[in-house]
Amino acid sequence: MARWLPRSTDLTRFCQKLNRVKTLEDDMMETSFNRCLSTIDLTLLGIGGMVGSGLYVLTGTVAKEIAGPAVIVSFIIAGFASLLAALCYAEFGARVPKTGSAYMFTYVSVGEIWAFLIGWNVLLEYMIGGAAVARAWSGYLDSIFNHKIKNFTETHVGAWQVPFLAHYPDFLAAAILLVATAFISFGAKVSSWLNHVFSAISMGVILFILIMGFVLAQPKNWSTQEGGFAPYGLSGIMAGTATCFYAFVGFDVIAASSEEARNPQRAVPRAIAFSLGLATGAYILVSVVLTLMVPWHTLDPDSALADAFYRRGYAWAGFLVAAGSICAMNTVLLSNLFSLPRIVYAMAEDGLFFQVFSRVHPRTQVPVVGIVVFGLLMALLALVFDLEALVQFLSIGTLLAYTFVAASIIVLRFQQQKGDVPVPVAGSRPNPEPHEGPSGSELKEYESFSDKLQLVDRDKSKEQREPGQLKAAFEPYLEFLSDFYPGEVVTVAVVTLMVSAICLCSILVFGNTHLHLPTWSYSLLLVLFSLGFLLSLLLIWAHEQQHSTQTFQIPLVPLSPALSIILNIYLMLKLSYMTWLRFAIWLLLGLLVYFSYGVWHSKENLREPQPQRVSARYVVFPGSSLEERVQAVQPSSQPATGLPDTDIDDCKR
16 A cells, blocks of 8 residues: 555655746846836825725724724734735835736745746736725716616516625626726737726826815714714724735736836835825825714615715715716726736746636737636626625735735845855856965856855855845754755744734634633733743744845835735734635635646746756765865766766776
């Protein structure tokens, strides 16, 4: 029976396949897309992706059902957490100006299977985002005509009473998605021009809402007579924060569009900063005026802003807000349909998804197959699914992507930069190059048969250390860590940090409610997992980082990404168990696709070294000093019998 079991070497090789990282081209500016987007174009894409989804979909829902007027605090916390994630996206987008967003960032730093799962969830994130906004678009238009569209559909088509499905099929939402799909397929310039028009109208409507809203504000709507400012307490605020993350998904479109930016090193960080700052301010101010205009418990979740003006006697203002919000949500639809096919293209181009999605139209220079297929899928979601169920499902995918991007920043920052250690292409035989050792002796470099390994004498006391190596100040206290490869300890510390964060957040969320822990055990576990988190953070900080480059770098690494990780995990655990169940089912489907197709068709398979004749053998002899001496045993001439060169070697010390 043992012969049917896989050998340990086969298992090791298979695990290495799962964790291999993407090899980037030397010229990362080369692309089959059209680099035509400026900083303003990217900024308006980001604003269009965020403003509309938060203002016209979630503000009323979260205020009435989850947090009350404290939705303002929920947006502030969500904005801060999104800022930490946005800075990570900005650094990656500047350093790796390739389409793919979180999928690409994870692939180049963490590993293939993790990148695929992130990309798989990002696909669902964009599909749900577009479908949810399309249903909100339909609801606002229906409210203008006094819900005549809804009544007509329920009368002539029928109503459903199925959990997680809409009460009636929304044909209008599906139709607007199909129209938007057609415009997106015309190319990046057409999409950008349409986004400019709708964004200008949207910002004008927001200014009107703020001015008119503050004129009609009534502070008594925050009084205890109406339930107070935070009727659902801290738990409601944090639950509202988790849902409000949906509003900030839009900045991801900037990173996904970096391969079409003219100067991504400068445009991507600036566009992310500008768009996130403007959007966060808009969310907070609109939440203030909305909850001050009418009591929070009387809001209409489907069209809160327009309904608030109607109820205050300004029907014309409500009509204007509804019309402007439709324009705003058009920008969200465009940004979702703009980003989604590019994520699919990146996965298909790497061989992890079906190759048909990697085709780029020669004239419009867009992935037209992905645009059409996923536009149809998005229209189907909008036709049958309920908005609230879609939004809850969206948050968990967004938070998971933020978490992995933050972890990838730490791993990448403590890795050697490309070019620090020359790595020849598999199958090539580099020429030996002389290097001067510490004693002035000449050493030669060769490629080993195991892994393109270069072994040369190094002076460990040198002041300038490589990224991932232990800092000189900590070496007397952590000398046992000096024997590891650069970056190896940091990778282990990042995994430990994430495990500690999961355990710590689990105790905070479930310790008193579901687990019913005694006070002493609750406090003890909090202290233990907090120490694990802090010690992992300190261990990462004790190693050298990459030196500052010409592109943007997030400040306070590893502290900033670590804060993003723990906050994202906490918000993920605040979501409902049904959201986690649906998320687990979607992950299982993704693993099925990966192990049946992606792992076998990955282009990194083509870059793996093939078996070849060994032209040199390396023997390591212990020296009298703390350094190891490496000598190559040159093969003798090949015998006439056809035996390999390596069968006859002479070893010298």
